Amino acid sequence: MEKNMESVFSKFTGQRHELIQILQKIQxxxxxxxxEQIANVSEFTxxxxxxxxxxxxxxxxFRFSPIGKNHIMLxxxxxxxxxxxxxxxxxxxxxxxxxxxxxTPDGEYSLEAVACIGCCAxxxxxxxxNEVKAxxxxxxxxxxxxxx
Amino acid sequence: MDLxxxxxxxxxxxxxxxxxxxxxxxxxxxxxxxxxxxxxxxxIFTEETKKRNIECNIMEVGCIGxxxxxxxxxxxxxxxxxxxxxxxxxxKALEIINSxxxxxxxxxxxxxxxxxxxxLKDIPELHxxxxxxxxxxxxxxxxGIISPSEISHYFANNGYKGLIKALQQKPADIIEQVRESGLxxxxxxxxxxxxxxxxxxxxxxxxxxxxxxxxxxxxGAFMNRSLIESDPHSLIEGMIISAYAxxxxxxxxxxxxxxxxxxxxxDLAIKQAENLNLLGDNILGSGFDFTIKVKEGAGAFVCxxxxxxxxxxxxxxxxxxxxxxxxxVKGLWGKPTIIxxxxxxxxxxxxxxxxxxxxxxxxxxxxxxxxxxxxxxxxKRTGLIEVPLGITLKTIIYDIGGGIPEDKEFKAVQTGGxxxxxxxxxxLDIPVDYDSLVEAGTIMGSGxxxxxxxxxxxxxxxxxxxxxxxxxxxxxxxxxxxxxxxxFRILDDITKGKADKKDIDMLKKLGQNIKxxxxxxxxxxxxxxxxxxxxxxxxxxxAHIEKKCPAKVCKGLISFEIDPEKCTGCHICFKAxxxxxxxxxxxxxxxxxxxxCIQCGICYESCPDKFNAINVxxxxx
Ligand SMILES: Cc1cc2nc3c(=O)[nH]c(=O)nc-3n(C[C@H](O)[C@H](O)[C@H](O)COP(=O)(O)O)c2cc1C
Ligand code: FES
Numbered sequence: 001m002e003k004n005m006e007s008v009f010s011k012f013t014g015q016r017h018e019l020i021q022i023l024q025k026i027q028x029x030x031x032x033x034x035x036e037q038i039a040n041v042s043e044f045t046x047x048x049x050x051x052x053x054x055x056x057x058x059x060x061x062f063r064f065s066p067i068g069k070n071h072i073m074l075x076x077x078x079x080x081x082x083x084x085x086x087x088x089x090x091x092x093x094x095x096x097x098x099x100x101x102x103x104t105p106d107g108e109y110s111l112e113a114v115a116c117i118g119c120c121a122x123x124x125x126x127x128x129x130n131e132v133k134a135x136x137x138x139x140x141x142x143x144x145x146x147x148x
Numbered sequence: 149m150d151l152x153x154x155x156x157x158x159x160x161x162x163x164x165x166x167x168x169x170x171x172x173x174x175x176x177x178x179x180x181x182x183x184x185x186x187x188x189x190x191x192i193f194t195e196e197t198k199k200r201n202i203e204c205n206i207m208e209v210g211c212i213g214x215x216x217x218x219x220x221x222x223x224x225x226x227x228x229x230x231x232x233x234x235x236x237x238x239x240k241a242l243e244i245i246n247s248x249x250x251x252x253x254x255x256x257x258x259x260x261x262x263x264x265x266x267x268l269k270d271i272p273e274l275h276x277x278x279x280x281x282x283x284x285x286x287x288x289x290x291x292g293i294i295s296p297s298e299i300s301h302y303f304a305n306n307g308y309k310g311l312i313k314a315l316q317q318k319p320a321d322i323i324e325q326v327r328e329s330g331l332x333x334x335x336x337x338x339x340x341x342x343x344x345x346x347x348x349x350x351x352x353x354x355x356x357x358x359x360x361x362x363x364x365x366x367x368g369a370f371m372n373r374s375l376i377e378s379d380p381h382s383l384i385e386g387m388i389i390s391a392y393a394x395x396x397x398x399x400x401x402x403x404x405x406x407x408x409x410x411x412x413x414x415d416l417a418i419k420q421a422e423n424l425n426l427l428g429d430n431i432l433g434s435g436f437d438f439t440i441k442v443k444e445g446a447g448a449f450v451c452x453x454x455x456x457x458x459x460x461x462x463x464x465x466x467x468x469x470x471x472x473x474x475x476x477v478k479g480l481w482g483k484p485t486i487i488x489x490x491x492x493x494x495x496x497x498x499x500x501x502x503x504x505x506x507x508x509x510x511x512x513x514x515x516x517x518x519x520x521x522x523x524x525x526x527x528k529r530t531g532l533i534e535v536p537l538g539i540t541l542k543t544i545i546y547d548i549g550g551g552i553p554e555d556k557e558f559k560a561v562q563t564g565g566x567x568x569x570x571x572x573x574x575x576l577d578i579p580v581d582y583d584s585l586v587e588a589g590t591i592m593g594s595g596x597x598x599x600x601x602x603x604x605x606x607x608x609x610x611x612x613x614x615x616x617x618x619x620x621x622x623x624x625x626x627x628x629x630x631x632x633x634x635x636f637r638i639l640d641d642i643t644k645g646k647a648d649k650k651d652i653d654m655l656k657k658l659g660q661n662i663k664x665x666x667x668x669x670x671x672x673x674x675x676x677x678x679x680x681x682x683x684x685x686x687x688x689x690x691a692h693i694e695k696k697c698p699a700k701v702c703k704g705l706i707s708f709e710i711d712p713e714k715c716t717g718c719h720i721c722f723k724a725x726x727x728x729x730x731x732x733x734x735x736x737x738x739x740x741x742x743x744x745c746i747q748c749g750i751c752y753e754s755c756p757d758k759f760n761a762i763n764v765x766x767x768x769x
Contacts, residue, residue, distance in 0.1 A: 016462070016463050017461065017462050017463040018463060019463035020443075020446055020460065020463050021443070021444070023446075024405070024444060024446065054465060055463070055464065055465055058448065058465040058466065058622075059446035059447055059448050059466070060446070060447030060448060061405055061446040061447040062446065073406075075367075076367065076616075077367030077368045078366075078367050078368030078524075078525070078562060078565065078596070078598045078612070078613075079367075079368040079524035079525050079598050080368075081609075081612050082525045082526060082598055082599075082600055082604055082609075083525065083526070087749055087750075087753060090748045090749070090750060091750065091753075094726050094748075094750060114406055114447065115365065115367045115406070115447070115449060115616070115620075116364075116366075116367035116368060116369070116370075116406070117179075117406055118179060118364065118370040118373040118374075118406065118407055118410075119179050119180055119183055119370065120368050120369065120370050120522060120524035120525075120530075120596075120598075121180055121215030121216065121370070121522070121523070121524055121530035121531050121532070122180055122183060122184060122215060122218065122530070123524060123525070123530075125183065127406075130408050131182075131183075132179055132182065132183035133183065134180070134183040134184060135184075137753075138750070138753045139753065139754075
């Protein structure tokens with residue numbers, strides 16, 4: 001087992017109810033959940049690997065492949081939708097040449113849609129690496145990303 | 149004894165801080181403030197006052213609720229009342245420093261209003277302005293005024309007085325007072341809070357649990373986030389009182405992971421409370437033990453449902469179970485468990501800080517007290533408000549919210565999120581209470597209000613919500629898993645002009661069946677957005693059947709054309725079009741090749757305002 005995994009596990013006792021938190025911690029450290037890590041978690045918690053996958057795939061938050069250096073979360077909430085989020089999405093996809101759920105080939109950006117960022121009063125908004133960009137216009141989107 | 153000292157000291161410190169002897173500058177730094185540029189504003193104030201040797205206290209606070217005016221700051225100086233400034237830019241900040249901080253001359257032009265004793269020339273009292281005049285702030289009382297990171301500020305504003313009072317009483321008396329207050333659950337369904345507590349109290353068990361539902365799944369709502377970010381201790385105090393009443397020694401806060409700032413502020417607040425024995429063993433010598441743990445959600449809407457939330461805390465897939473047994477009897481790990489919304493619990497602390505009768509004087513006969521609402525969408529003054537129940541939607545939207553921007557036509561207001569419905573103009577006079585909203589086909593929900601104008605397509609909105617629920621359905625029961633998928637397909641066809649009249653009847657029939665036969669609240673309410681839009685906006689559905697989208701939203705129906713009179717050949721749209729559907733040389737009139745156009749609207753956005761040469765049509769010609 002990798003050293004880093006041990007340091008993740010050292011914060012837990014391995015009980016069943018910690019499963020989601022353990023997976024969250026791993027994703028926080030490594031950016032995604034690898035097959036090997038899922039196997040490690042299964043060993044640690046004594047939950048069958050298939051069940052660990054069962055839980056992990058149920059929740060939107062978990063990813064099974066690496067993400068880009070900059071993680072863009074696009075809000076697909078009601079307020080953002082009404083205030084033109086679909087246009088923002090079109091523009092981001094157009095700029096980065098990727099679809100939702102994908103990462104740019106250079107590993108710079110990945111794009112994901114989330115239910116709501118909670119900044120609905122300043123819709124439409126997106127979150128880049130935990131920082132909210134609010135009141136966006138398609139025009140502003142053009143200047144958000146490094147030209148590659 | 150020890151706590152009494154701490155509280156007295158807190159009161160003194162607070163009075164000193166707000167005395168104005170040293171100018172106090174409040175920076176709104178909840179998620180809304182931060183995203184609007186609060187950090188930059190704070191930096192300017194910090195640097196400039198240092199440079200100019202102005203002694204002052206700069207303090208980050210939560211959200212005062214006027215998100216439309218972020219970044220927002222307030223200044224308390226000398227004996228003047230607190231002055232609230234909105235839409236702060238670097239230039240405005242400098243002007244305020246020059247004029248108000250250096251020369252005692254508040255800048256009335258940028259001021260939204262004053263708070264507190266005294267008046268100032270040319271600046272209205274904030275509580276007299278339309279935004280606040282109709283509000284009654286009980287739960288939000290501290291928001292934007294105290295620092296969410298300082299427990300002493302909470303103490304100074306009656307914080308934990310309710311807990312001290314409660315711990316001196318018998319649990320049965322506490323439940324009785326909650327009954328008297330008339331408080332109903334603020335998480336959606338409006339179940340009387342005391343009744344739930346009583347059932348849990350009466351169930352014999354060796355262990356009981358209290359869970360605070362901070363999952364805030366309604367996309368388009370942010371009441372709980374804002375409250376936690378601005379005043380986390382009001383939730384913690386309410387939780388301790390509730391736990392004492394029902395006999396729980398362990399509490400969980402299930403908070404969504406998309407709220408990093410709220411999570412950080414909760415962690416800090418819990419530690420502060422632990423250090424003062426407000427949490428832990430033998431709380432304040434009462435013999436009552438209680439600890440709170442925070443669990444981060446992992447992004448599943450259904451986990452807002454009680455039984456699914458419990459499964460998620462147990463580390464399982466968030467799948468609901470049939471009720472009964474209700475969690476109050478058999479919940480987390482099979483033990484009696486109470487689940488309450490953030491606002492419900494924060495309200496409990498306010499009720500005990502004052503008293504039940506005082507709270508019950510607000511609201512209507514069956515819906516007592518105040519409720520927070522998140523105003524968003526096509527409305528001028530977006531933000532967080534708190535109003536007595538029974539107020540009309542019209543007052544909320546037009547008086548508090550300031551109406552629709554750019555004088556556009558109001559079309560509908562959506563309440564209750566994916567479980568709620570769209571209320572049309574004709575019903576704006578109905579009172580906002582649990583029962584009237586149900587009569588109108590929607591629900592109160594947790595407090596999200598999304599306003600829609602003439603540019604919103606109601607069929608698209610219905611499709612949007614069903615797309616959301618069919619993705620979020622956990623898959624356990626058939627009506628919800630397949631029924632919502634089918635609803636989505638039909639709606640998708642309608643928005644593409646591929647449906648006929650029979651499909652609308654099918655939507656209604658299917659919707660009713662899904663409601664009647666689904667396992668949990670998700671499926672039992674998911675057709676509401678479709679059913680209410682059919683009920684109130686049938687004409688829009690009919691137009692779509694005739695291959696027209698009157699609001700010009702549905703990509704499958706609308707078309708774009710360049711007005712040859714207005715086009716100057718600036719070539720910007722040509723470069724912007726992702727499918728090369730636009731032809732034309734620079735300085736010559738351009739043309740859209742309809743066969744290649746995917747109706748993305750990027751050309752429309754890119755055409756400079758001064759030309760405005762691209763027209764949108766509600767159908768294909
Ligand atoms: C699909 C679904 C999602 C829900 N989401 C939430 C939520 O995000 N927050 C919440 O407080 N209640 C939510 N509820 C309601 C809760 O299940 C529960 O009724 C509520 O938390 C009880 O607290 P209260 O009595 O204080 O309102 C949801 C219900 C359903 C069926
Ligand atoms: S709807 Fe987009 S932040 Fe809430």
